[in-house]
């Protein structure tokens with residue numbers, strides 16, 4: 055039976071999850087699922103989950119676990135015969151447990167990026183709110199300053215990317231993520247990467263994924279041969 059590759063990426067705000075996920079999806083053809091993207095989509099379409107999520111996001115809070123789990127598991131249900139990469143989910147231990155009851159991940163990538171680097175990157179992060187496309191004035195600037203490459207619409211800076219909000223976000227991330235990271239460590243699927251530049255970390259992630267996917271393909275082949 056074909057085996058699908060299931061992975062998640064974790065890391066504090068600004069650690070490069072979105073940037074690295076894009077590269078993984080392009081290089082390995084995994085389906086990319088971002089919880090933030092689905093929430094923004096739900097908010098724009100006024101879905102039940104979107105309306106509920108908006109009230110939490112506006113207050114800088116996490117969306118409750120049952121809402122988030124229902125949303126993400128229903129998205130995954132539509133992808134049961136795909137390899138996928140999760141970004142932004144699971145965020146809490148309850149979410150990780152709910153996910154694990156339904157799908158076992160093969161690999162979890164955890165990004166450790168120094169605080170000063172996060173602060174610099176986020177103060178330079180500009181986004182196109184409707185699509186979630188992300189730019190950085192130094193690292194990957196838009197073609198026209200202040201404008202989205204695809205639509206030409208204006209880019210904005212999120213309030214919680216400003217340095218004064220970052221410390222609290224980071225502390226909160228560490229607190230909530232620790233039990234999730236411990237769980238994946240205990241399952242033997244956690245791989246951590248440290249550094250200050252995505253371009254320096256990427257080759258290691260690339261080679262880890264190449265190896266894992268190769269092993270998976272070999273296992274699937276062996277289980278098919280009589």
Ligand SMILES: Nc1ncnc2c1ncn2[C@@H]1O[C@H](COP(=O)(O)OP(=O)(O)OP(=O)(O)O)[C@@H](O)[C@H]1O
Nearest residue numbers: 066067068089090111115116117122142143144145
């Ligand atoms: N798994 C989740 N559980 C609970 N709330 C979530 C989850 N994923 C996203 N959210 C909510 O949606 C908001 C936006 O999520 P998103 O992942 O786009 O950005 P972020 O976590 O704020 O920052 P970054 O992308 O920089 O890590 C979060 O701040 C949170 O309120």
Ligand SMILES: Nc1nc2c(ncn2[C@@H]2O[C@H](COP(=O)(O)OP(=O)(O)O)[C@@H](O)[C@H]2O)c(=O)[nH]1
Nearest residue numbers: 068069070071072073175179189190193251252
């Ligand atoms: N200067 C610099 N910026 C980066 C690097 N990697 C990512 N970025 C930018 O840093 C910001 C945060 O990255 P993002 O992928 O959105 O992180 P996420 O919050 O973990 O999803 C974005 O503006 C990226 O374009 C890097 O190596 N150097």
